[in-house]
Amino acid sequence: MAQVEITINSKNYRIACEDGQESRIASLAAMVDSHVKDLVEQIGQIGDTRLLVMASLLIADELVDLREIEREVSSEGGAAVPGDGEEKIVSALNAMAGRIESIADQLERA
Incomplete structure (x- = not known):
């Protein structure tokens, strides 16, 4: 079993992982x-x-x-309109950004 050292919030952690998975764990930690x-x-x-x-x-x-x-695109039989899936991703990312800002606001008030 391999080990990889990762850094999150300027703190180092040593994580065990399967051999060959070190770069994936490092990428996930990033x-x-x-x-x-x-x-x-x-x-x-x-x-x-x-x-x-x-x-x-x-x-x-x-x-x-x-x-x-993914479920919506699959139910439409793939990407029905070129760029349609991209628009949904952009919309989802914008919604996530709004939720992040909302969480940040709540924490600032806490």
């Missing part, structure tokens, strides 16, 4: 770190646990939105 950095910029350092929970919720929200888009 994605999480990016979300945490965005949150820190918006609301400041509110504690590692809260930041990681919020980042996890944002990532889960993105995943659900992408699954819904």
Whole structure:
């Protein structure tokens, strides 16, 4: 079993993973770190646990939105109109940005 060192919110973590998966884990950690950095910029350092929970919720929200888009595109028999799937992705990303801003506002008031 391999191990990889990742950095999230300027803190190092050693993570065990299957051999050959080190670069994937590092890439996933970079994605999480990016979300945490965005949150820190918006609301400041509110504690590692809260930041990681919020980042996890944002990532889960993105995943659900992408699954819904995939389901819609699949039910239409593929991309019925060129660019139609792209418009849905842009719309989903805009909706996510609005939710992120809403969460940030709520945390600032907390």
